[in-house]
Amino acid sequence: MTASVSSTADVPPLAGFTVGVTAARRADELGTMIERRGATVVHRPALRIVPLVDDTELLAATRKLIEQGPDITVASTGIGFRGWVQAATEWGIGDDLVGALGAGTLIARGPKARGAIRSTGLTDAWSPPSESSAEVLEYLLGMGVRGLRIAVQQHGEPLPDMVEALTVAGADVIEVPVYRWEPPADLGPLDRLTDATLAGDLDVLAFTSAPAAAGLLARAADRGLRDELIARLRGPVLALCVGPVTAAPLEALDIPTLQPQRSRLGAMVRRLETELPARTRGLPVAGHWLELRGQAALVDGVLRPVPRAGMNLLRRLARRAGRMVTRSELVATLPGPADDAALEKAMSSLVTALGTAKLIQPVLASGYRLALDPAAGPVPVGGHCLHGDAR
Numbered sequence: 001m002t003a004s005v006s007s008t009a010d011v012p013p014l015a016g017f018t019v020g021v022t023a024a025r026r027a028d029e030l031g032t033m034i035e036r037r038g039a040t041v042v043h044r045p046a047l048r049i050v051p052l053v054d055d056t057e058l059l060a061a062t063r064k065l066i067e068q069g070p071d072i073t074v075a076s077t078g079i080g081f082r083g084w085v086q087a088a089t090e091w092g093i094g095d096d097l098v099g100a101l102g103a104g105t106l107i108a109r110g111p112k113a114r115g116a117i118r119s120t121g122l123t124d125a126w127s128p129p130s131e132s133s134a135e136v137l138e139y140l141l142g143m144g145v146r147g148l149r150i151a152v153q154q155h156g157e158p159l160p161d162m163v164e165a166l167t168v169a170g171a172d173v174i175e176v177p178v179y180r181w182e183p184p185a186d187l188g189p190l191d192r193l194t195d196a197t198l199a200g201d202l203d204v205l206a207f208t209s210a211p212a213a214a215g216l217l218a219r220a221a222d223r224g225l226r227d228e229l230i231a232r233l234r235g236p237v238l239a240l241c242v243g244p245v246t247a248a249p250l251e252a253l254d255i256p257t258l259q260p261q262r263s264r265l266g267a268m269v270r271r272l273e274t275e276l277p278a279r280t281r282g283l284p285v286a287g288h289w290l291e292l293r294g295q296a297a298l299v300d301g302v303l304r305p306v307p308r309a310g311m312n313l314l315r316r317l318a319r320r321a322g323r324m325v326t327r328s329e330l331v332a333t334l335p336g337p338a339d340d341a342a343l344e345k346a347m348s349s350l351v352t353a354l355g356t357a358k359l360i361q362p363v364l365a366s367g368y369r370l371a372l373d374p375a376a377g378p379v380p381v382g383g384h385c386l387h388g389d390a391r
Contacts, residue, residue, distance in 0.1 A: 012038025013273040015303050016293030019204040019240075020193050022046040022212040024181070026265065030206065033269045040295070042202065044193035046212040046219075047181040052087035057177050061151075062088050064174060066096045070104045070151040074136060075124070078112030080153055080178040085120055098122065101151075109136055131263075133245075137162045146170030154178060181211045187219060194220050197232055199335065200308060203294030204272065205233065206240045207250070208265070213241070214249040230255060238276070242268045283321050286358040286371040292318055299354055309334050309342075310350030314370075317360065322372030324363040 015038030021031050024045040031041040052058055062084070065073075075081040088097040098120050108114035108124040110131035117124045128135035140150070145166055152162060153176040166173050184190055194216065196202050207213045220229040233239050233255045241247035243263030250257055258275055260267035282291045291298040292314060296305045306314060312333040317325055331338050334346055347368065351357050361371050 011298065011301060011303055012036075013277050014039035016296030016298070016305070017203045017276055018042060018201060018295050019206055019272075020044065020197065020202045021206050022193070022216060023206070023208040024049050024212070025179075026208065030208065030265050030269070033265065034206075034272070037269065037273045039204075042193065042196065044189040045184055046190055046193075046215040047209075048184050050180040050182060052083050052178060053090050055087070055177070055180050057180065058084070058087060059091060061174055061176050062091070062093065062097055065151055065176075066093060066100045068149060069100050070174065071148040072105045072107060072140070072145075073101050073151040074107045074109065074140075074153060075113040075117055076109045076133065076153045077178075078110075078114075078116035081113055081116040082119065084153065084176060084178050107136060107139070109133060133162055137165055140166060140171075141169055144169075148172070149174065151176055181209075181215075183215060183219065190216065190219055191223065194223070194225060194229060197237055198225065198228055200236070200312070201295070202237060204238045204240050204276070206268075206272075207246050208242045208268075210246050210249050213239075213246065217249065217253075240268065240272055281318060283318060283370065284373040285321070286356075287373065288356065288359060290318075290354075290359060290370075297354060299356065299359075302355070304353055304355055306353045307346070307349055309346040310353055313343075313346055313350055313368075317368060317370040321370045322374075324367045324369045326367040327365075330368065 014034065017038075018040045019034050019042070021027050021034070021041055021043045022045060023030055023043075024047050027043050027045065031043055034041050085094055085097060088094040102122050106117050106122055106124045108117055108127040110127065114124050114127050126139065128139065147170060149172045150166055151174045152166075163173050163175060193202075193205075197205060205216075217226060217229065220226045230253055233250065239247070239250050239255055239257045241250065241257045241259050242265065243259060245263075247257040247259055258271060260271040280291050280293055282289060284290075288300050289298075292311075293303075295308075295311060296303055297311075297314060298304070312335070313330055316330060316333050327340060327343060330347075331340065331343050334342055347360070351360060354360075359371055361369050363369055
């Protein structure tokens, strides 16, 4: 019997995968979009946002701008600009701030920032088509900034390149630190996220800010697990980032990242739903079509969740599909101390999860093999063709 690829049209594109979400802000929105595409979401914030009204640094910057008056103000995000004005209002200086900003020139990094500016009754003078901070900087340097006082509203993380370049060009730069972030008050959930990543329970870690990525790595370093976490992110765990600024702390450590062309949550999720299924491995096995996903398998288009130990076994067998894998090699894939009895228990659970005993064959008392169809030819893996013994 020759295996054929069954339709998976009814299977959501991210079904079988588990995604860790590190965001503190808009985490529910991101998680909902991912879950709608079939994935399991584990939300463990890597940081917490200090309320703007409690932020003494923001208050000091605001008072300085009211007293001295900016020549140019760069609004980086809509929510940040609105939050800034709202905080000033709660301090009793909202009208003073709006008046000071309105006396100068306002630049909006994107349409959301432009909308926030206009919602206060102010008008922006320019906005870059690319919505990038780099283009804003190029514009400012091109017009000449020597002697000008420029307020730069940060958008979740500091903008050292912009601040330094403007300062070198002769501007007096005042940083407006909205979204000041600190480690979570309770580090337990973040630690559990790291532990799940190291244990192989997560397929993707999603980041929407550079401080979240840096915070996760810093906490792992405190626990002596930084190198292990980096190794996982360089290997089987995909680092999904909303944009290049967010990805910077990871890429500085040679961790590859997946990013959308536009730095938007929706574009980020759409990129994931295209990329992740393309990385899965499909195999014609014993007259069935078997596809390995993160924490599950598709058998003839039917999603079958598999326990962690079983997935470890299945991945090892798939690396040498059609060939025997020894019992000792399989035991080595099991979590914790393991022996032949643990192997038999895990193998039994795996066969039960897959729904058919034909896919995996014992080879005498020596080991097991994935029953690759002998006439199947090259095996497609993530959109490419690899032979059955591909590693």
